[in-house]
Amino acid sequence: xxxxxxxxxxxxxxxxxxxxxxxxxxxxxxxxxxxxxxxxxxxxxxxxxxxxxxxxxxxxxxxxxxxxxxxxxxxxxxxx
Amino acid sequence: xxxxxxxxxxxxxxxxxxxxxxxxxxxxxxxxxxxxxxxxxxxxxxxxxxxxxxxxxxxxxxxxxxxxxxxxxxxxxxxxxxxxxxxxxxxxxxxxxxxxxxxxxxxxxxxxxxxxxxxxxxxxxxxxxxxxxxxxxxxxxxxxxxxxxxxxxxxxxxxxxxxxxxxxxxxxxxxxxxxxxxxxxxxxxxxxxxxxxxxxxxxxxxxxxxxxxxxxxxxxxxxxxxxxxxxx
Numbered sequence: 026x027x028x029x030x031x032x033x034x035x036x037x038x039x040x041x042x043x044x045x046x047x048x049x050x051x052x053x054x055x056x057x058x059x060x061x062x063x064x065x066x067x068x069x070x071x072x073x074x075x076x077x078x079x080x081x082x083x084x085x086x087x088x089x090x091x092x093x094x095x096x097x098x099x100x101x102x103x104x105x
Numbered sequence: 106x107x108x109x110x111x112x113x114x115x116x117x118x119x120x121x122x123x124x125x126x127x128x129x130x131x132x133x134x135x136x137x138x139x140x141x142x143x144x145x146x147x148x149x150x151x152x153x154x155x156x157x158x159x160x161x162x163x164x165x166x167x168x169x170x171x172x173x174x175x176x177x178x179x180x181x182x183x184x185x186x187x188x189x190x191x192x193x194x195x196x197x198x199x200x201x202x203x204x205x206x207x208x209x210x211x212x213x214x215x216x217x218x219x220x221x222x223x224x225x226x227x228x229x230x231x232x233x234x235x236x237x238x239x240x241x242x243x244x245x246x247x248x249x250x251x252x253x254x255x256x257x258x259x260x261x262x263x264x265x266x267x268x269x270x271x272x273x274x275x276x277x278x279x280x281x282x283x284x285x286x287x288x289x290x291x292x293x294x295x296x297x298x299x300x301x302x303x304x305x306x307x308x309x310x311x312x313x314x315x316x317x318x319x320x321x322x323x324x325x326x327x328x329x330x331x332x333x334x335x336x337x
Contacts, residue, residue: 038167
């Protein structure tokens with residue numbers, strides 16, 4: 026799945042110890058949620074979105090501890 | 106000041122503090138999300154903690170941001186919500202018992218307290234303080250059973266009390282057991298336990314928000330019920 030604002034693939038960040046997460050534009054969140062739901066991946070989406078420097082609003086999909094980041098990345102990469 | 110005025114002030118102060126605390130959570134989270142976006146968009150930066158000598162660059166900071174938002178920040182503000190609620194509940198009890206001390210007529214007092222008191226109101230204050238302190242060590246359902254006995258407010262309802270019990274048990278596990286659920290957490294939470302013994306407690310955003318909303322609702326309901334009762 027491609028990030029519509031950066032034109033780069035959406036990726037699952039694994040930095041830090043808080044569990045993996047995905048940053049995505051607000052316009053794309055519905056598609057990301059649909060994909061995760063279809064694959065029974067548990068997550069929660071930040072209730073707020075932030076726009077930096079006039080760019081599209083971005084929010085965070087939190088996957089939480091114990092989530093298989095590699096598997097989620099594969100799911101994103103295989104999605105159109 | 107009348108008891109109605111006191112309850113009104115107490116309610117308004119607590120609700121204002123709860124709102125301020127949630128704003129702090131939302132704004133601080135937003136600020137960290139901005140940092141993550143800035144790094145995502147290629148900006149550079151370094152932070153040095155002068156006290157510890159620790160230095161982090163933008164990549165490390167972006168990773169820490171997620172932990173700070175979902176871990177430390179959520180936990181600290183959640184604990185603050187519960188602390189504000191406890192303060193409200195005990196202050197409510199204290200001012201109600203001070204106005205209607207008859208409920209404590211069987212309580213015992215050391216004669217020293219009478220000798221040290223300047224007047225009757227100081228004696229009442231000492232007895233009330235001791236009673237509220239005693240109650241603070243009981244489980245949350247006991248607080249509300251006691252409150253219902255002395256004030257007959259008719260709130261919070263059983264479902265709200267059970268949810269508050271789980272919220273408080275979560276807070277206690279965060280504070281006293283390094284965020285790990287234990288048998289005490291499970292016992293206090295009963296059917297609403299979100300985690301098993303030994304699991305790390307998490308505070309997903311909807312739970313964090315729902316807890317804040319419930320606390321806010323109960324504070325408003327208790328105060329309004331007290332004011333209505335006194336006004337009739």
